[in-house]
Amino acid sequence: MIHPQKLIKRFQWPTPSSLNQTTQLHAHFIISGAAIPHPLSYPSTAHLSSRIPNPSTFYYNTLIRAYSRFHLPHLSILIHRQMITNAVPHDSHTFQFLFKSCSLPSMSLLHDDARWVFDGIGMKDVVSWTTIVAGLARAGCLDDARKLFDEMPERNVVSWTSMVSGYSQAGRAAESVEFFKKMISDDVLPDTVAMVAVLSACGQLRDLGLSKWVHQYVIDAGIGMSDNLAVALIDVYAKCGDLNSARQVFDLNGWKVLPAWNALIDGYCKVGDVDMARSLFDQTEVRDLITFNSMICGYIQSSQLKQALHLFVELRTSGFQPDKFTMVGLLSACANLNSLDQGKALHAYIEVSSIVFDVFLGTALLDMYAKCGRMDEALLVFNRMRDKDVMTWTAVISGLAMNGKGKLALEHFALMRKLSIRPNAVAYIGVLTACSHSNLVEEARKHFHEMTSLYNLEPEVEHYGCMVDILGRGGLLEEAVKLIDSMPIKPNAVIWGSLLSACRVYKNVDVGEKAAKNILALEPNEDAVYVQLSNLYANSGNWASASKIRRLMEERGIKKTAGYSSLSVAGQVHKFIAGDRCHPEINEIEAMMNVMAKKLKLAGYLPITSKISVDVNEEEKEQALFLHSERIAIAYGLMRLGASLPIHITKNLRVCEDCHIAIKLIAKIWNRKIVVRDRSRFHHFSDGQCSCNDFW
DNA sequence: GTAGGGTTAG
Numbered sequence: 029m030i031h032p033q034k035l036i037k038r039f040q041w042p043t044p045s046s047l048n049q050t051t052q053l054h055a056h057f058i059i060s061g062a063a064i065p066h067p068l069s070y071p072s073t074a075h076l077s078s079r080i081p082n083p084s085t086f087y088y089n090t091l092i093r094a095y096s097r098f099h100l101p102h103l104s105i106l107i108h109r110q111m112i113t114n115a116v117p118h119d120s121h122t123f124q125f126l127f128k129s130c131s132l133p134s135m136s137l138l139h140d141d142a143r144w145v146f147d148g149i150g151m152k153d154v155v156s157w158t159t160i161v162a163g164l165a166r167a168g169c170l171d172d173a174r175k176l177f178d179e180m181p182e183r184n185v186v187s188w189t190s191m192v193s194g195y196s197q198a199g200r201a202a203e204s205v206e207f208f209k210k211m212i213s214d215d216v217l218p219d220t221v222a223m224v225a226v227l228s229a230c231g232q233l234r235d236l237g238l239s240k241w242v243h244q245y246v247i248d249a250g251i252g253m254s255d256n257l258a259v260a261l262i263d264v265y266a267k268c269g270d271l272n273s274a275r276q277v278f279d280l281n282g283w284k285v286l287p288a289w290n291a292l293i294d295g296y297c298k299v300g301d302v303d304m305a306r307s308l309f310d311q312t313e314v315r316d317l318i319t320f321n322s323m324i325c326g327y328i329q330s331s332q333l334k335q336a337l338h339l340f341v342e343l344r345t346s347g348f349q350p351d352k353f354t355m356v357g358l359l360s361a362c363a364n365l366n367s368l369d370q371g372k373a374l375h376a377y378i379e380v381s382s383i384v385f386d387v388f389l390g391t392a393l394l395d396m397y398a399k400c401g402r403m404d405e406a407l408l409v410f411n412r413m414r415d416k417d418v419m420t421w422t423a424v425i426s427g428l429a430m431n432g433k434g435k436l437a438l439e440h441f442a443l444m445r446k447l448s449i450r451p452n453a454v455a456y457i458g459v460l461t462a463c464s465h466s467n468l469v470e471e472a473r474k475h476f477h478e479m480t481s482l483y484n485l486e487p488e489v490e491h492y493g494c495m496v497d498i499l500g501r502g503g504l505l506e507e508a509v510k511l512i513d514s515m516p517i518k519p520n521a522v523i524w525g526s527l528l529s530a531c532r533v534y535k536n537v538d539v540g541e542k543a544a545k546n547i548l549a550l551e552p553n554e555d556a557v558y559v560q561l562s563n564l565y566a567n568s569g570n571w572a573s574a575s576k577i578r579r580l581m582e583e584r585g586i587k588k589t590a591g592y593s594s595l596s597v598a599g600q601v602h603k604f605i606a607g608d609r610c611h612p613e614i615n616e617i618e619a620m621m622n623v624m625a626k627k628l629k630l631a632g633y634l635p636i637t638s639k640i641s642v643d644v645n646e647e648e649k650e651q652a653l654f655l656h657s658e659r660i661a662i663a664y665g666l667m668r669l670g671a672s673l674p675i676h677i678t679k680n681l682r683v684c685e686d687c688h689i690a691i692k693l694i695a696k697i698w699n700r701k702i703v704v705r706d707r708s709r710f711h712h713f714s715d716g717q718c719s720c721n722d723f724w
Numbered sequence: 725g726t727a728g729g730g731t732t733a734g
Contacts, residue, residue, distance in 0.1 A: 089725060124726040158727040165728095189728040196729095224729045256730055263731055287731040294732060321732045356733040363734095391734040419734055 085111075089121045096129030104129035105141050123151040127159050154180075158187045165194025188214075189222040196229040204229035205238065212245075220254040227260040236268040243273075258283035259291055266295020271304075290318045297326025302335075317348050325357040333361055349381075352389045359392040363399035366678040366705055369596055371396040387413070391420045398427025401676060401703040401710050418444075418452050426458035431710045432719035434466025453485050460494035464501065465709055467723050472498045493523045500530025501723070505539055521550045528557065532564040540564045555581070555588050593661040593679045593704075597668045604660040613664070620663040624694065631693050636686040656687050658704060666698060674701035682706045692716050 088111045095103040108126055111118070127142040145151055146160060157180045164173035177183070177191055188211040195204035208226040211218065218226075223246055230239045243261055246253075258277055265274035271292075278284065278292050289312050296305035309315075309323050320343040327336035340358070343350065350358075355378055362371035375393060378385065390413040397406035410416070410424045421444040428437035441459050445451065451459075456479045463472035476495055479485045487495075492515055499508035508527055512519050524546045531540030544561040547554060558581040565574035581588075594603040604611065611617060658679055665675035683691075683706050695702045696716035704711040712719035 086725070093725065119726090121726045128726095153726095155727050160727090162727060184727090186728045191728090193729060219728095221729050228729075259731055260729080266731095285731095289731090291731045297732095316732095318732045323732095325732070351732095353732050360734070388734050393734090395734065417734095423734070 085116055085119055085122065088116055089119070089125055092122065092129065093125040096125055101129040108141050118145055118149055118151065120151050120153055120156055123156050124159050127156075127163060152181075154182050154184055154187065157182075158184075158190055161187060162190035162194070165190050166197070168194075168198050170194055170198055170200070183216070185216055185219055185222055188216055189218070189225050192222065193225040193228070196225060196232065199232070201229040201232035205233070217249065218251065220251060220257045223251060224256050224260040227257075227264045231264045231267040234268050236265075236270055239264045239268055239270075240273070243277075253280070253283065255283060255285045255287070259285065259287045262288055262295070263291040266291055266298060269299055271295055271299060271301070286312070286314055286316060286319070290316075290322055293319065294322040294326070297322060297329065300330055302326050302330045302332065315346070317343075317351055317354070320346075320348060321351070321353040321357060324354065328357050328361045331364075333365065336361060350383075352383050352386060355383060356388055356392040359389075359396045363392075363396040366400050366594075366676065367596060367601075368397075368400040368402065368676060371400055387415045387417055387420060390416075391423050394420070395423040395427070398423060398431065399705075401431065401705055401712065403427055403431045403433065416449075418449055418455060421449060422452075422455040422458050425455060426461060429458055429462035429465055430708075432465060432712065432721070434462040434468060437462035438468070438471060451479075451483060451485075453479075453488055453491070456485065456487075457490050457494065460491060460498070464494055464498045465720065465723070467498075467501065469498055469502045469504070489517060489520050489523065492517075492519065493526060496523050497526040497530075500526055501533070503530075503534050505530060505534060505536055509539060519546070521547045521554065524550075525556070525560075528560050528564070532560055532567055535564070535568045537564060537568055537570070553584075553586055555586050558586060559588055589681070591657050591679070591681045593657040593677050595661045595665050595675065595677050597665070602661070602664060604657045604664070606657045606660075607655045608657075611664075613667075616667060617660060617663050620667050621659065624659070624663055624666075627697050628690060628693055631697060633690060633693055636689070656684065658683060658687055659690065662691065662694060662702060665702075666700070671700075674703055677702070677704045679704060679706045682708065683711060688718065688722070692718055 088107060091107045092104045095101070095107060104126060108122070111122070123142070123145045126145060146156060157176070161173050161177050161180070164170075164176065173191065173194055177187065180187060188207070192204050192207050192211070195201070195207055205226060208218070208222070208229075211222070223242065227239070227242060230242055239261075242264075245251075246257070246261075251257075258280070261277045262274045265271070265277065274292055274295050278288055289308065293305045293308050296302070296308065305323060305326050309319065312319060320339060324336050324339050324343070327333070327339065336357075340350070340354070343354070355374060358374055359371060362368075362374065374396075378389070378393070383389070390409060394406045394409040394413075397403070397409060406424065406427050410420070413420060421440065425437045425440050425444075428434070428440060438459065441451070441455070441462075444455075456475065459475050460472055463469070463475065472495060476487065476491065479487060479491070492511065495511055496508045499505075499511065505527070508530065512523060512527065524543045528540055528543040528547065531537070531543060540561065544557055547557045551557070558577055562574045562577040562581075565571070565577065590605050592603055592605045594601055596602070602611070658677055661677045662675060665677070669675060683704055688711070691702055691704065691711070691713050693716065694700075695713035699715075702711075702713040704713070709720065
């Protein structure tokens with residue numbers, strides 16, 4: 029027989045009252061001398077009640093409730109059937125417990141037994157009605173819940189709140205607020221719980237005006253404050269970015285409970301004020317895992333990775349175990365840093381730890397692998413995941429797109445739709461990126477159209493950006509310009525930038541000048557524009573204009589962003605800047621680069637010097653190409669990484685055409701896999717080929 | 725022994 033304490037531990041009962049329940053349950057087993065049923069075997073309980081003299085309704089109710097809490101709905105139902113056999117009368121509690129048990133996710137909603145009590149025996153007081161309505165709402169069956177709600181002969185705050193929070197939890201925040209407003213116009217006075225429910229909907233909507241109105245309502249209606257309401261207000265203000273109002277609520281005396289601190293710290297992190305968040309963090313007398321997680325994620329999102337790591341160590345020395353929130357934060361840091369090694373270490377840690385592997389964690393893990401260029405690993409994680417939602421699918425689609433598997437990305441998109449998962453705007457960015465990187469113009473047009481016609485999603489700047497990019501790369505400059513002119517929203521610098529780079533490829537000076545003018549109006553200090561425009565002139569042989577732009581750049585004091593590449597060797601990140609000789613092993617690196625140059629020449633490599641717009645002689649141009657940072661990084665990788673290891677490079681700018689040709693050859697000559705993550709995508713070089721099929 | 729909420733993530 030399993031000792032009750034062990035069982036309690038196993039199920040991690042959180043509150044003293046549930047401990048009482050468990051004790052009562054086990055008291056029954058101990059008195060009756062029966063073995064405690066194993067959760068996986070659903071034994072007959074026929075023998076149980078026969079040993080207890082005159083089992084009462086209360087006694088049965090307690091058992092049904094305890095089993096429900098143990099997540100053993102089948103046993104609850106067995107006990108209930110016994111109750112019927114023994115002709116023990118029901119009361120309204122019987123119904124609550126039975127229904128609660130039957131509305132567990134593992135059971136079909138409104139199980140026959142619960143339905144029978146509700147309909148057949150007629151436990152139709154407000155509480156029973158509300159139980160059913162709330163159960164349906166929680167399960168996301170809002171239309172059913174609504175129907176039943178409308179049929180209710182009598183409703184109270186709790187019934188209304190069940191609906192408000194049902195809509196909010198289903199992500200239908202606007203309807204949730206509507207319902208709340210209907211509630212007040214129905215003269216039902218909300219209490220603090222109702223206010224918390226509606227505030228959660230306001231938070232989803234990020235609607236500051238609405239939130240302020242709700243706050244004012246709390247004051248005007250004299251609802252009063254509670255810990256939870258104060259936390260909800262702080263949280264909603266933080267979500268809307270109004271940290272001053274959040275602070276005001278926080279500073280009201282008496283509501284500085286830990287969740288309030290946490291909500292405020294998180295709020296400051298979200299608006300990017302990590303310093304203020306840290307100062308609050310340091311003022312907390314008690315901290316929990318949430319305090320640490322919020323602060324760590326705040327550091328990660330502001331790219332202060334060292335600080336994040338420090339705090340992670342502090343979290344552990346404070347006696348906390350990292351949980352899934354911690355892991356998701358750290359994984360996203362690895363994804364953005366392209367730190368495959370560290371990401372793998374986290375993966376290994378997750379495997380051996382007791383952290384529950386859920387959709388969030390799975391998505392973060394697969395995203396990390398995808399963003400580190402390991403689509404094979406990412407797909408393994410993806411296929412292993414039991415639950416997948418829009419974000420999961422989006423991560424895999426975008427990952428495939430970035431890694432040059434456009435067709436496969438679109439296949440996944442089709443599969444996702446087949447599984448009735450509704451794509452959102454972000455998913456469509458992934459889809460369009462896939463089209464862009466695989467040159468699928470026709471597909472792109474189709475999907476761009478469908479996002480509105482099928483899913484009623486308004487294209488955002490990013491979607492237009494992808495389309496302009498796709499059309500531009502395909503040489504359809506006129507159509508791209510037409511699309512920009514037809515946009516209902518103001519085109520941003522990125523869109524004009526895509527057009528400009530297309531103009532450079534197709535040598536269209538007129539449209540290019542127009543694009544450049546528009547970018548400079550929006551971002552006068554954007555160095556890339558000057559460079560691109562000057563390259564465009566150079567490409568079309570107009571050296572005078574090219575150098576004029578260069579001079580303009582100098583006059584305005586705009587410096588070209590230095591290109592750099594980095595790679596990680598044994599956990600240490602090495603950063604290389606074009607032409608930079610600071611690395612301690614620079615002599616060996618240069619020797620290796622000379623070997624590279626010789627071998628490339630033997631393999632028939634001819635540098636493309638026309639892309640260099642500065643007016644210098646051919647030999648100097650050739651030299652400049654050889655000093656591109658990615659080549660230095662590759663040389664270092666060849667020197668220091670074991671021959672069987674792929675070389676993973678991260679670059680802050682795009683790979684130039686010449687380097688692309690050279691790296692393909694290097695991969696063939698050295699028989700190495702080389703993966704370059706540039707500003708917009710991945711290049712997987714192997715055996716003289718690149719995954720992008722020379723299209724980027 | 726009955727119904728409604730509740731701060732951190734991809």
